Amino acid sequence: MTNPAPEAAVPAAAMHITASKVGKIYPAHDGEVVALREVSFGIRAGEFLSMLGPSGCGKSTFLLLVAGLEAPTSGEIAIDGQRVTEPVTDVGIVFQEHGLYDWRTILGNIMLQGEIRRLPLGPLEVRARELLRRTGLEEFAAKYPHELSGGMRQRAAICRALVHDPSLLLFDEPFGALDALTRVQMQIDLEKLWLQRRQTVLFITHSIAEAVALSDRVAIMSPRPGQIDEVLTIDLPRPRDKAVVASKRFAEYCDAITERFMARGIIQY
Amino acid sequence: MKSQLWKSALSPVIGISLLFAVWEIGVRVTNVSVFLLPPPSRIFQEIWTHGPMLMRHASSTLGIILAGFALSAIIGIPLALAVAFSPLFRRTVYPMLVFSQLVPKIALAPLFVIWLGFGFLPKVLIAFLLSFFAVVLQSVVGFTSIRPEQVRVARSMGAKGATLFFKVRLPQALPNIFAGLKLAMASSAIGAIVGEFIASQRGLGYLVLVANGEMNTPLSFAGMLLLTLMGIVLYFAVEGVERLTTGWHVSQRLNPAL
Ligand SMILES: Nc1ncnc2c1ncn2[C@@H]1O[C@H](COP(=O)(O)OP(=O)(O)OP(=O)(O)O)[C@@H](O)[C@H]1O
Numbered sequence: 001m002t003n004p005a006p007e008a009a010v011p012a013a014a015m016h017i018t019a020s021k022v023g024k025i026y027p028a029h030d031g032e033v034v035a036l037r038e039v040s041f042g043i044r045a046g047e048f049l050s051m052l053g054p055s056g057c058g059k060s061t062f063l064l065l066v067a068g069l070e071a072p073t074s075g076e077i078a079i080d081g082q083r084v085t086e087p088v089t090d091v092g093i094v095f096q097e098h099g100l101y102d103w104r105t106i107l108g109n110i111m112l113q114g115e116i117r118r119l120p121l122g123p124l125e126v127r128a129r130e131l132l133r134r135t136g137l138e139e140f141a142a143k144y145p146h147e148l149s150g151g152m153r154q155r156a157a158i159c160r161a162l163v164h165d166p167s168l169l170l171f172d173e174p175f176g177a178l179d180a181l182t183r184v185q186m187q188i189d190l191e192k193l194w195l196q197r198r199q200t201v202l203f204i205t206h207s208i209a210e211a212v213a214l215s216d217r218v219a220i221m222s223p224r225p226g227q228i229d230e231v232l233t234i235d236l237p238r239p240r241d242k243a244v245v246a247s248k249r250f251a252e253y254c255d256a257i258t259e260r261f262m263a264r265g266i267i268q269y
Numbered sequence: 270m271k272s273q274l275w276k277s278a279l280s281p282v283i284g285i286s287l288l289f290a291v292w293e294i295g296v297r298v299t300n301v302s303v304f305l306l307p308p309p310s311r312i313f314q315e316i317w318t319h320g321p322m323l324m325r326h327a328s329s330t331l332g333i334i335l336a337g338f339a340l341s342a343i344i345g346i347p348l349a350l351a352v353a354f355s356p357l358f359r360r361t362v363y364p365m366l367v368f369s370q371l372v373p374k375i376a377l378a379p380l381f382v383i384w385l386g387f388g389f390l391p392k393v394l395i396a397f398l399l400s401f402f403a404v405v406l407q408s409v410v411g412f413t414s415i416r417p418e419q420v421r422v423a424r425s426m427g428a429k430g431a432t433l434f435f436k437v438r439l440p441q442a443l444p445n446i447f448a449g450l451k452l453a454m455a456s457s458a459i460g461a462i463v464g465e466f467i468a469s470q471r472g473l474g475y476l477v478l479v480a481n482g483e484m485n486t487p488l489s490f491a492g493m494l495l496l497t498l499m500g501i502v503l504y505f506a507v508e509g510v511e512r513l514t515t516g517w518h519v520s521q522r523l524n525p526a527l
Pocket residue numbers: 026027028033034035053054055056057058059060061062224
């Protein structure tokens with residue numbers, strides 16, 4: 001358990017995303033903030049990988065670097081072997097909240113993917129409506145974001161991230177602002193959607209149970225300056241239905257992660 | 270939505286009718302001289318008999334208001350863009366704009382007459398000076414209040430440059446821009462009147478001034494009533510365009526909790 005990430009053995013070719021010695025320093029008014037220090041690891045194609053770590057350890061920063069929305073200060077990120085130097089577009093991103101455009105209807109928000117990417121809008125709308133139906137939002141297509149609940153808005157944001165069928169999904173605490181009940185339902189829905197397409201997913205969360213419930217692997221980060229502490233493989237059957245979540249092994253995985261954080265002094269009893 | 274619109278239009282009409290009724294009755298009961306306070310009926314009569322002449326003056330004023338407003342929009346919004354997106358411009362030109370607002374602009378009006386004469390231009394300039402800053406200030410707030418996520422999501426779709434601006438930054442800023450435009454329309458009307466007070470042989474401002482000089486209070490009131498009506502129509506014209514372009518925001522505002 002204490003050994004550093006074992007996936008270094010996996011050849012880089014099998015990786016969808018590779019981070020090599022990635023560092024990120026933000027300038028601040030009182031000096032500099034080292035958000036990430038020498039982060040090296042990979043995400044395999046089609047894998048669901050969660051990042052778990054204390055607040056401020058650089059998870060969001062890492063996601064922005066992968067998306068090409070921020071540039072690393074040192075090291076590099078590569079997608080399919082290509083160094084990331086500008087915003088990645090074969091991607092769907094969901095942020096914690098406020099990601100939707102207030103001035104567009106739910107359908108309009110989703111269709112923006114097609115308008116900006118210049119995709120044929122007819123087929124895209126069929127797909128958008130299908131996603132809305134699958135996420136229980138079909139009657140809300142013509143509503144504005146402020147007319148929806150927080151959970152519905154996040155579902156709409158997920159539809160928008162999926163509609164153009166990207167091979168990479170980036171989620172930054174997408175369910176962070178939701179109540180516990182809605183959150184569990186969203187996890188179930190997300191796994192269903194993902195199982196059909198098996199995109200590569202980088203999923204950031206604060207919830208240990210959420211990470212275990214959704215992921216193939218969980219990357220545990222140490223406090224700032226952020227580094228990958230350990231990458232844990234979650235060997236549980238899918239779909240992660242009630243039986244799996246209630247199983248002893250599920251609890252053991254959660255325990256192992258909790259202990260990891262206790263050893264780091266991040267969780268104290 | 271339609272019925273709500275009707276209701277929101279109806280209640281002010283009822284309110285104003287009530288005001289006129291109280292005014293009419295009050296003046297008749299107390300027998301106030303027409304030279305002090307004419308009853309509404311007398312004002313309407315004045316408008317009726319001098320219709321064509323009033324319309325001529327009104328159209329001249331309208332031209333100034335609209336020109337001042339248009340200048341404010343055409344110059345104010347690009348200025349706001351420069352302030353919002355160029356740190357250099359924000360550091361150098363923006364403070365000057367702010368200081369320019371501390372100059373008593375109405376006191377400048379006579380100077381414009383000296384510089385530019387008695388024509389259309391000095392009045393439009395006064396209307397513009399009184400109104401453009403509201404557009405700049407509000408638009409800057411609009412352009413800078415965007416949340417980083419909203420820009421990031423669009424960039425991950427491949428949006429940049431003009432696409433990013435027209436699909437994301439501009440629609441996001443529109444509610445604020447319209448708030449500025451509505452203020453600008455009101456100030457432009459004030460500017461036009463000030464201009465006509467100071468140097469004109471035309472316009473409702475000039476008419477009110479002359480009527481006052483001749484102690485023709487009913488005509489003076491007729492001019493003011495027309496000015497007010499014009500202001501209301503212009504204001505709601507801007508609001509109408511706002512409804513068309515930012516219906517999402519207007520419907521949000523209708524929420525009684527706000
Ligand atoms: N734009 C920025 N400018 C300056 N410092 C920043 C910026 N963004 C993040 N930071 C700093 O970098 C560090 C990591 O931030 P980041 O948002 O990546 O953390 P995080 O792990 O996502 O935290 P959380 O779980 O609370 O969202 C923090 O100390 C933060 O203050």
